[in-house]
Amino acid sequence: MPIQSLTERQQKVYDFVKEFLEAHGYPPTLQEMANTLKIQPSAVRAHLLLMAKKNALRYVPHISRGIELLQERPVGIPIYGSAPAGHPFMAQDNIVDTFELRRYISASDDLxxxxxxxxxxxxxxxxxxxxxxxxxxxxxxxxxxxxxxxxxxxxxxxxxxxxxxxxxxxxxxxxxxxxxxxxxxxxxxxxxxxxxxxxxxxxxxxxxxxxxxxxxxxx
Amino acid sequence: MPIQSLTERQQKVYDFVKEFLEAHGYPPTLQEMANTLKIQPSAVRAHLLLMAKKNALRYVPHISRGIELLQERPVGIPIYGSAPAGHPFMAQDNIVDTFELRRYISASDDLxxxxxxxxxxxxxxxxxxxxxxxxxxxxxxxxxxxxxxxxxxxxxxxxxxxxxxxxxxxxxxxxxxxxxxxxxxxxxxxxxxxxxxxxxxxxxxxxxxxxxxxxxxxx
DNA sequence: CTTTATAGTATATAAATTTACACTATAAAG
DNA sequence: CTTTATAGTGTAAATTTATATACTATAAAG
Structure with missing residues (x-):
């Protein structure tokens, strides 16, 4: 299932969740998001439900802070390949792989x-x-x-x-x-x-x- | 501040939080932890407060699921140095450093x-x-x-x-x-x-x- | 033998958080 | 011009979640 693109407002909500998660280690409540974005919790909830349908995140109703971001950009480093002449080198579709140490150097634990x-x-x-x-x-x-x-x-x-x-x-x-x-x-x-x-x-x-x-x- | 070691029970709680986080993307509630560990929420809370004091995690009172794990064990790899002749090479006291990618390759985010x-x-x-x-x-x-x-x-x-x-x-x-x-x-x-x-x-x-x-x- | 730290039960209360419902508004698509 | 998707407001009710409090028990340290 492809990741459908987010609307501007949805992206704002998504970004806030991401930042909040990085800062706190746990996701925000609807209230917290609503306060920052200066809209109502119900509105935030609607955004989350839509984004969940788009597979941008998982939203578990009835669960406080029940948000999980998907498509976690791995701590990885994007690796660019060589692209056809004229094609911008550092374009999204020129990423041939993502570097993750654990995968690259796959060995026994006592490496x-x-x-x-x-x-x-x-x-x-x-x-x-x-x-x-x-x-x-x-x-x-x-x-x-x-x-x-x-x-x-x-x-x-x-x-x-x-x-x-x-x-x-x-x-x-x-x-x-x-x-x-x-x-x-x-x-x-x-x-x-x-x-x-x-x-x-x-x-x-x-x-x-x-x-x-x-x-x-x-x- | 050194990371004091956890008691057996504390480690169990810690491990549960870690597993829960990996599975759900958000931390568990006291109730959820209590159910799995088959103890009371108050007891779980006491463990969290103790572990927070030990800097094993951050626990934010009054906040649902307000738990953040610290000291994410680095994916680190021990680096051995050269030791005096006769000294075993792969001994604990011959570890001169620990390799962590993020530290080794310290650069801007868009590396x-x-x-x-x-x-x-x-x-x-x-x-x-x-x-x-x-x-x-x-x-x-x-x-x-x-x-x-x-x-x-x-x-x-x-x-x-x-x-x-x-x-x-x-x-x-x-x-x-x-x-x-x-x-x-x-x-x-x-x-x-x-x-x-x-x-x-x-x-x-x-x-x-x-x-x-x-x-x-x-x- | 007393203190201290850990580990727990049990219950009621307070507070945080989500949810349902009723409405409004705008822009794009058919 | 009607439908659909998005983006909201506002409020009360329902539910989840955390917390305070009162007790019990064990092991180690002084």
């Missing part, structure tokens, strides 16, 4: 993060300051990037398993691969890197730089 | 995203499939990466302003900079790239590849 240090994964386009999302429950496949502990030292490398050995390859010719036996006790896969996020604005970069001295990163 | 296409920003370590976070309200500074529309075509480049001209430089020697006049009407800065996220697990990469044919990316 964790590490910051990258150094240039050993340069050719995989990972650089100092990048934040990696690591899934500790996922079994690594050959070619995937993993966080491993070698003799207690965490390190980021590409994973290749062959017979009884595991090879951890850096992505930079300057460094050499590490080869360990699968039964080696001084070695442990901490998790598989399933995502990465990088801050690019200057203020954030400064913060990261400051952090750098306080906390370590994993190379 | 949007675009997927990268092509290799024109290769040397800035951006590759096809990366998702960029773009702030349309931020004024670009020299050297920052921006999304611009040149003759209607969106493009990702590094921004340099000098006198009356703006230079949009790719980060790949294969491509040439674009130079436009500041007053050029066929040119518009759509926003400044303030962050990037990349999916690295295979399943996600496949999804992106499938998407690729349906929707476009911005080069």
């Amino acid at each position: 964790f993060g590490v910051y990258v240090r150094g240039d050993s994964m340069k050719d995989a386009q990972l650089s100092t300051g990048d934040l990696l999302f690591v899934d500790p429950k996922k079994d690594p496949r050959n070619g995937e990037i993993v966080v491993a502990a070698v003799e207690g030292e965490p390190t980021i490398k590409r994973y290749y398993k062959e017979d009884g050995t595991i090879e951890l390859r850096p992505e930079n010719k300057k460094y050499k691969p590490i080869v360990v036996n699968t039964w080696d006790e001084n070695f442990k896969i901490l998790g598989v890197v399933i995502g990465m996020i990088r801050a690019l604005d200057k203020k954030k970069l400064d913060t990261i730089a400051a952090d750098y001295q306080t906390h370590g990163r994993v190379s | 949007f995203g675009v997927y990268v296409r092509g290799d024109s920003m290769k040397d800035a370590q951006l590759s096809t499939g990366d998702l960029l976070f773009v702030d349309p309200k931020k004024d670009p500074r020299n050297g920052e990466i921006v999304v611009a529309a040149v003759e209607g075509e969106p493009t990702i480049k590094r921004y340099y302003k000098e006198d009356g001209t703006i230079e949009l430089r790719p980060e790949n020697k294969k491509y040439k900079p674009i130079v436009v006049n500041t007053w050029d009407e066929n040119f518009k800065i759509l926003g400044v790239v303030i962050g990037m996220i990349r999916a690295l697990d295979k399943k996600k990469l496949d999804t992106i590849a499938a998407d690729y044919q349906t929707h476009g990316r911005v080069s």
Whole structure:
């Protein structure tokens, strides 16, 4: 069922509910809406009933504050695609998806993060300051990037398993691969890197730089 | 003020409010809570008042359903730092921060995203499939990466302003900079790239590849 | 052994909130 | 020119909801 467009007045009511909800955490009463919009509660009620019919919200009669907004714009971030020439880039119908972290980085609950240090994964386009999302429950496949502990030292490398050995390859010719036996006790896969996020604005970069001295990163 | 921990019963009430909110979009009444928990409204009220004192929620007396949950547990992801040799990497005291998207990518509300296409920003370590976070309200500074529309075509480049001209430089020697006049009407800065996220697990990469044919990316 | 915090029952009252009903008015559609 | 959808006013009644008050009970702390 498509979302029918709201009239000007209905939009005003809808907006008020939205703002009220954000401010208070619960919806307004008919009275509260009526006061702000300077109309009668009965009139507000009529608007709500109409909007409910249009599927813009749910209105439960007999229930105080019984309003639920639908089409909650997700906390998400709209993602624009490329549009045909001449078509405005930032138009509603050029939104190809909505970004929600939970959906994008879908992994087990005990997902964790590490910051990258150094240039050993340069050719995989990972650089100092990048934040990696690591899934500790996922079994690594050959070619995937993993966080491993070698003799207690965490390190980021590409994973290749062959017979009884595991090879951890850096992505930079300057460094050499590490080869360990699968039964080696001084070695442990901490998790598989399933995502990465990088801050690019200057203020954030400064913060990261400051952090750098306080906390370590994993190379 | 630290969040004092809830007693077992308080947690039950809290959880019920949370579930009710998710199911209905508005908080429950004392009566509704009392019915489900099989206690009296007065008892529920007492719990709410206590929890409000503990800052677990806001409770507005005299207001029907006047409950707002606070401390929405952030969808946060723990970030581990590098620990002294021998110290277990994934220990509680090695958590240097918690990742929350809204804090990490702090920008104006109308933040949007675009997927990268092509290799024109290769040397800035951006590759096809990366998702960029773009702030349309931020004024670009020299050297920052921006999304611009040149003759209607969106493009990702590094921004340099000098006198009356703006230079949009790719980060790949294969491509040439674009130079436009500041007053050029066929040119518009759509926003400044303030962050990037990349999916690295295979399943996600496949999804992106499938998407690729349906929707476009911005080069 | 007394205080304090938590957890409850039970009931009447007060206040908040929704609702029904009777009307008016305007603009667009058929 | 009549119907339909929207947008209201105003009021009393019905219902929902919160609150005050008086008690009981348990466990932990001092």
